[in-house]
Amino acid sequence: MIDGPLAAAADMIVLTLPDGSTREVPAGTLARDVVGSIGARLLQASYAVAVNGEVLDLMTPLRASGAFVVITDKDPRALGVLRHSGAHILATAVRRLRPDAKIGFGPAIEDGFYYDFEVEKPFTPDDLAAFEAEMKKVIAEKYPFVREEVTLAQARERFVDDPLKLERLDDFEGSDEVISTYTDGPFIDLCRGPHVPDTSYLKHFKLLSIAGAYWRGDVKRQMLQRIYATAFLKKDDLDAHLHRIEESRKRDHRVLGKSLDLFQLFPVAPGAVFWTPKGTTLYNTLEAFVRERQQDAFKEIKTPLLYNKALWEQSGHWGKYRENMFLVLDNETGEHDMSLKPMNCPSHHLYFASHKHSYRDLPMRYVTFDVLHRNELSGALSGLTRVRQFAQDDCHVYLREDQIAAEVQFLMTFILGYYETFGLTARLKFATRPEQRIGSDELWDRAEGALRAALESTGREYEMKEGDGAFYGPKIDFDVTDSIGRAWQLGTIQLDYNAPERFDLTYTGDDNTAHRPVVIHRAVSGSFERFIAILIEHFAGAFPVWLSPEQVRVIPIASDYNEQSEALVQRMKALGIRATLDARNETLNYRIREGEVQKVPYMCVIGRREAEENTVALRIRGAGKKQDILPVDDFLARVTEEIRTRALVPAAPDASTPAETETAS
Ligand SMILES: [Zn+2]
Ligand SMILES: [Zn+2]
The missing domain is CATH 3.30.980.10 (Threonyl-trna Synthetase; Chain A, domain 2)
Known part of the structure; x- marks a missing residue:
């Protein structure tokens, strides 16, 4: 029997309050009575109690000694x-x-x-x-x-x-x-x-x-x-x-997608997106932006969509991921032993393995925008956020183990800079080995240790997500917060020691012998489909000018000014500005209203004075009825510059929307 200052008789328990004071009560006393003995007002304000961290209701008979906390509205629990x-x-x-x-x-x-x-x-x-x-x-x-x-x-x-x-x-x-x-x-x-x-x-x-x-x-x-x-x-x-x-x-991107005429979904193609001309422009603009950012340090390749199961057996997908893959009948064998690719990794590994690489060539970064298919349950499909067919800005980096820290820093800067362009901020999460996985514990220890050290070398804060890694390796996830405070998981950096083994990937070291590289899987937008959904909701459909499918709409007040308006549109097109003409036989107000509903960033109204003086009466999205008169050359210079710098302007139509808060800061 142990004797000490806190030792209680078998039927007594000792509760320690946050201020260090203690209450000794008979075992079986209701939590409510303990709280009441501290104060009647506290009892009124309490929702529950916690004993040693376990939340109990006030009517629970207390049976164990320990730390006792009263849960009031100040406690998140x-x-x-x-x-x-x-x-x-x-x-x-x-x-x-x-x-x-x-x-x-x-x-x-x-x-x-x-x-x-x-x-x-x-x-x-x-x-x-x-x-x-x-x-x-x-x-x-x-x-x-x-x-x-x-x-x-x-x-x-x-x-x-x-x-x-x-x-x-x-x-x-x-x-x-x-x-x-x-x-x-x-x-x-x-x-x-x-x-x-x-x-x-x-x-x-x-x-x-x-x-x-x-x-x-x-x-x-x-x-x-x-x-x-x-x-x-x-x-x-x-x-x-x-x-x-x-x-x-x-x-909601499904609603805005319809009213802004960006995309459609047909029941005959569940989970596969049909992009309209405007939506296609938006998609291509985004993809072009990613291509431009990657052109120096990355190598783009296009790879097949359909592969024999031999590849998926080698990669481990056939065993661990087959139910998510669309299997295709091979007429020659009579078997479903072909599959549409659900991800690009194996094709990149295949390509890397087919060449000789020197240690001096690394890191080698392959990127691919190919179409991918994953067999999501039809009941889970929703708009652009849960689809079966999509494309990623998918990259695989082949590198030496001593390059991991520098590479993770490089990729992180790349990813965070991309989000910044859209006014999105990101939080970092570190995810470790899941229950369902391939590879030995020793490889996992090494991969987790290396990725974590690389993450810590950046000095950025991160959260832990135990057991949430990919089946082949640990990862850093990027959760972005949109303009109304919702979090979305987007980019990822995944370290993989398994694929190099499975695909027997090698490079020649400075000792002239073969070494195993490490692989990093990297995505920035996640899928373009889902990223566009997020952008639609983040901007409430009022895209910054560089991203807008229609950037400028020219509206002549009367048919007398059609010719001049048309000339202005042509001049803008020549400058690469996506401009349109609305010379329909409708009232000016009707046409302006329609441009507002379509969230066109700039509308140029051309009347007699504008035609004579070579100016435009400019209506800026988000600026209400205000019209600025400015010389055509000034306007063109301004729009061209905003497109070039991918500025977060102009503001969205209502004050609570993002572009405005972004530019105001
Ligand atoms: Zn209950
Ligand atoms: Zn991958």
Whole structure:
């Protein structure tokens, strides 16, 4: 028996508060009573407690000594407890109005919570409104959340009418995990907790949407109805969140893609994008920009789209990645032993291996913009962000091990500079070996060590993503933040010691013998398709002039000035400016309005004075009705310079959009 100052009798526990003071209470004392003994006001302000970092609700009997923290609205964990409690309140309301609904899971998620239900008839938006109204009643009734610990047999009895819960209970068979149920008023759920003390704690919430979701995320199981909702501790936070959702909706690239006539999708080509003339211009402009940035230090090659499985067996894709590949029937063998390439790496390795390389030639950087195919589930496809056919600005670097740090720095500067052009900022994440992987632990140790050292040599901050590496190596991911604060994972630098082994890649060292190079996989935009979706939403469709499919629109006030206007358009085209003429027989206001809707950066209005004095009445996107009169030469010089420097101008039509904040800073 150990004796010491903190030793307590077997039935007493000692709780240490953040200020270092202690409370000694009998084991089994409710958390609520401990908080109440510290202060009545603190008890009112508390949502839950944490003991040794584990969040417990206030009604939990405390059984262990340790660090004791009261969770109030100042603690970020309060929101998760509140949101999860909100899921119970939602289910309570749904069960009152639709007693037939079977309950699945109801967790808190990043921006709120959801609950899954199995129902005969899908929910409608009217149902959603009714559920929300019913939740307000449940909240007003102030039902306490009551926890009870039960045996497996007791639990099965309680959920005898809930097949999904019964299935969940099967997981407890033979385990000694504590099974607990929670009730709030008429509703009972199988749950580990924790929850807020009673339903009245949920004050600022909103039901958002309904979506189909497979039971347990398994496509072979039944489709449930998932209700998404959000909740916040403060009304202002809820309002700000709803505003952000509204703003995202307005910027939705699928909506803007249609209204700006950039791309289309056809059911006969699921997940493959049909680019319109304007969209193609946007795409090509972006691709040309990447090409230009890469022309000095990189070598572009075009490689085949279709390969025999022998290549995929060598690369490891056939074993680890085949379900994501489109297999193609080879008529000669009668087998599906050909595949469309899902990535460019093996073709680059094949090419590198076919030549002799000296240590002096490294690093060797191959880039390819070829079309790639990945067999995404049709249900997961969405706009430009989840597609089956796409192209990457894909690069593979072959280098000596002693070049890793310098190369990672070079690539990082390249990637971050690219994002800056669009006013996007990036956060770095370091991802380590995943469960599903190829290669020995020794190779992984070496790869992770080398990449991490290279990352640290840049002096930049980064976050860890344990277990999130590629199946062939660790990686640095670049998450960019757009103009309304959303994060997107884009670029990547992946270090690979496996491919050089599998493809028997070598270079001749200064000792005249063969050595293994290391491979780095690098993408900047991710896929062009997804990057364009992000740009559409980031700029709300109001692209900077260099990127705009239509840069200048010339509008004669009357047909008398058509000839002069046409001459101006031709002059701009000769300068490489994408200019159009709108000489239609419509009113001036109508034509200007249409140019605004199309988010054309510059409109030049030509009337008598402009025609006589060789000027333009310039309407700048985002500047309202204001018209600047300026000499044609000045205008052309200005636009040419903005295109050349890829300036983030002009502003977007409404003040909250990005280009304006960017140029103002
Ligand atoms: Zn719960
Ligand atoms: Zn690759």
